[in-house]
Amino acid sequence: MKKYRIIFHIDLNAFYASCEEAEDPKLKNHPIGIAKNSDRGILTTANYEARKYGVTSAMNVYEAKKRCPHIKIVPPNFTLYEEKSRLFFEYLETITEKLEPASIDEGYLDVTEDLQGLHPLELAEKIQAHLLKEYQLPASIGIAPNPFLAKMASDMKKPLGITVLRKRDVKEKLWPLPIENMHGIGKKTVPDLKLIGIHTIKDLANYENHHTLSRFLGNQTNAFFDKAWGNDSRLVDPTRAETIHSIGNSKTYEGFLHDYESAVKALDQLTQTVIKRLHKHERASKTITVQVRFNDFTQHSKNFSLEYHTSDFDIIFELVEDLFDQLFEEKPIHLLGVSAGNLAKEETLFKQLNIFEAKESMPKEEQLDKILESINANYPKNLLKKGFKK
């Protein structure tokens, strides 16, 4: 007899909006949207009252106001959302250690061994009620034998839904869904799939020619195909979210940046934010990336990997400036981004330092020289620095 796992996917409904409603209950019966600017840009979230008017996440504010003229635009309060998210996961940890956070407002739980003597449905109801009562956070819960089905299930009833999706329900409940509803299939891939006759998850499950399929789905072809049949052997992995891979900061400049100097000033700000967050997470970075989007929406990035990890502002900013020099064009700049990747824990580095007397112990001047040397060796074009208004 095969033993099925019991996986929950828990998704907090309209999370940012729900946080705002929890803080200010007056907002509850009023349509609200979360957006930085009250007359431009896009909504990160809309509450369900606003969704009744056809307002959705990622819709621009102008359109949202057209559909719902009395919508209230609330600026985001990320400190509040992070705090609520922390409480959410802290509570889930009391249910099971087998918890994998998937984003700020959703997570997977393997409750196979932690049912507390309850029926899975009862446990889900208990969790949902607790989240609503203690934190005023409505949640949708999917119950399934694997993470993929649990994720698809939690999407089926929102808000405050609980949906069981068993293997034997796949043909009836999963297959009729349009292919764009499949987690991992985005708006670039959908037209390709439709071109070869795949419009629903059923079409994917019954598509014979995997060679053709792999032209569009690449490496993931078999994984997607298995998922279409309701199969997904991935384990709930609590360590996955513990490893941070990159820390970045980017900003859109509505009025555009028109010259080199103001861009460098902006990059200074972005770099400072990145460094602050690196320190907060006690991480040092080896690879720095600078990203530029111009007013014509062309986008470019450059990155450079250092010989060793650092979290020093002077070193990183020197590199940021240098990378930007290579990206600079005489066009108004719409977006700038700085990102630190290839991260290592600082405590680990200290250990290495003690053993090898690594280069971090050199005076900063010397470190900078070394780095510039290394950059120039790799980017001889750099030295020319032509066409810049310095």
Next chain:
DNA sequence: TCTGGGGTCCTAGGACCC
């Protein structure tokens, strides 16, 4: 619908090493 900011993962070519 003319557009935020935080990320993860994949791809593909090239450099380099054995």
Next chain:
DNA sequence: TCTGGGGTCCTAGGACCC
């Protein structure tokens, strides 16, 4: 010498998710 194969890392770009 004109030519193998495997592996890893670096770099730029793109797709996707919330």
